[in-house]
Each structure stands twice: as structure tokens, then as C-alpha cells.
Amino acid sequence: MIERIDPVNRLIYLDASSAASTLHPIDLYREMRQMREDDETIRGFDPFLVMKGSDKKNASGSKRTERYLVLLDGTRIVPFDTDQTLAIDGTIISDDGLEGPECFNTSSVSSTVNINYTPKQVEVIVVETGGSALTLEEHNKLMDIGDKLTDLDIVRAISFTDVP
Numbered sequence: 001m002i003e004r005i006d007p008v009n010r011l012i013y014l015d016a017s018s019a020a021s022t023l024h025p026i027d028l029y030r031e032m033r034q035m036r037e038d039d040e041t042i043r044g045f046d047p048f049l050v051m052k053g054s055d056k057k058n059a060s061g062s063k064r065t066e067r068y069l070v071l072l073d074g075t076r077i078v079p080f081d082t083d084q085t086l087a088i089d090g091t092i093i094s095d096d097g098l099e100g101p102e103c104f105n106t107s108s109v110s111s112t113v114n115i116n117y118t119p120k121q122v123e124v125i126v127v128e129t130g131g132s133a134l135t136l137e138e139h140n141k142l143m144d145i146g147d148k149l150t151d152l153d154i155v156r157a158i159s160f161t162d163v164p
Contacts, residue, residue, distance in 0.1 A: 001014060001015060001017055001018045001021075001023065001027060001028060001031055002014060002015065002028065002031045002032065002035060003015035003016075003080070005032070005035060005039075005042050005048065007041070007042045007044075007045040007048075010048060010073060010074050010075040010076065011075070011076055011077075011078050011105060012028070012032065012048060012049075012075065012076070012077045012078065013078045013080075014077065014078065014079050014080045014086075015080060016080050016082070018079070018080050018086065019079075019080045019082050019084040019086065021087075022087040022088070022089045023086060023087065023088045023089070023090075024089050024090055025051070025067075025068065025069035025088070025090040025091065025092050026051060026067065026069070026090065028049065028069065028077075029049050029050070029051045029069055032047075032048055032049050046072065046073055047072055048071070048072060048073075048075040049069055049070065049071055049072060049075065050069075050070050050072060051067055051068070051069055051070075052065075052067070052068055052069075052070055053065055053066055053067035053068060054067075066091065066120045067090075067091075068090070068091035068092070068093060068119075069090065069091065069092045069093070070093055070094065070095055071092065071093070071094040071095065071098075071103050072094075072095050073095065074094075074096065075094070076094075076103060076104060076105035077092075077103060077104050077105065078104070078105050078106070078108060078109065079104060079106060079109055079113045079115070081108075081109045081110060081111050082111050082113075083111045083112045083113075084111070084112075084113055084114070085113075085114040085115075085116050086104075086113055086114070086115050086116065087116045087118070088100070088115065088116065088117045088118065089118055089120075090118075090119065090120055091119040091120060092117075092119075099119075100115070100117035100119065101115040101117050
């Protein structure tokens with residue numbers, strides 16, 4: 001979905017496939033991560049996006065936010081230059097206080113681009129089940145898992161998105 005990233009101006013250019021599909025913020029984040037891994041010219045720059053979620057919405061922490069994409073340090077998304085309605089299914093914000101269509105830079109786009117922004121209307125409800133702390137045996141088993149994850153491919157497969 002990403003054609004290229006201009007790391008100096010912090011612009012993420014979408015490709016033609018984005019005009020014919022619904023943009024899910026998590027897909028944009030995953031692709032940006034893969035591009036940073038594959039392209040040394042952008043790897044040296046601070047990350048452009050981060051996925052967040054499960055932030056507390058109330059004092060008890062029983063209600064939490066959904067996953068959302070945060071554009072970092074002035075990063076903006078440039079839609080593909082074609083007449084289109086760009087459908088966004090999920091929440092996109094920036095770390096400088098913008099949301100949805102405001103996170104897009106259309107100044108270099110000569111076509112008509114309408115942004116149909118539909119943030120998720122969800123929250124995560126945390127239900128305490130009572131339970132107790134881990135036993136020493138359970139704790140040790142959990143710690144052993146980290147020691148066994150030395151294969152880079154296994155470590156790459158585990159990411160923020162794998163956490164419910």
C-alpha cells in the first residue's frame with residue numbers, strides 16, 4: 001500500500017492499490033515496519049508510525065482503548081494521485097494533535113481525493129477474574145520462554161499486534 005517514504009520530509013506516499021481498497025491503519029504500520037527493515041536509507045530515521053492501544057479510559061483500568069495508529073514527529077500520509085474516495089477503517093491520529101483526514105497531506109495531489117474516515121467505535125473491557133500471582137514454577141516457565149526465543153524469525157513474528 002506504500003509506494004515510498006520520504007524520510008527527510010516525513011511523508012508516506014500511498015500507491016495505486018490504496019485507491020481501490022480500504023486502508024486499515026494496522027496494515028500501513030506493518031508495511032512501514034517491513035520497509036524500514038528492508039531499506040537502509042530510511043532505517044536511520046526515527047520511526048514514522050507507531051501502533052498503540054489498550055490505554056486506560058477510566059481510573060480502574062477496566063475500560064481500554066482500541067488499537068490506533070499514531071503518526072510521529074510531523075509524519076503525514078500522501079494519498080495516491082487519482083480521483084478517489086479513500087476509505088479509512090480505523091483510528092489515525094498524530095502526536096501533534098491531528099486526527100483522520102488532518103493526518104493527510106494533499107498539497108502535491110492534483111486529483112480530487114475525498115477521505116472517508118471511519119474510526120472504530122469500540123473499547124476494550126477488562127474483566128478481573130480473581131486469580132492469584134504466579135507460582136514460582138509458573139514464573140520460571142514464563143522466563144524460560146524468553147531464553148528460547150533466539151531465532152530471529154521467531155522474534156520477528158512476535159509483535160505488538162499479536163497481543164490481544
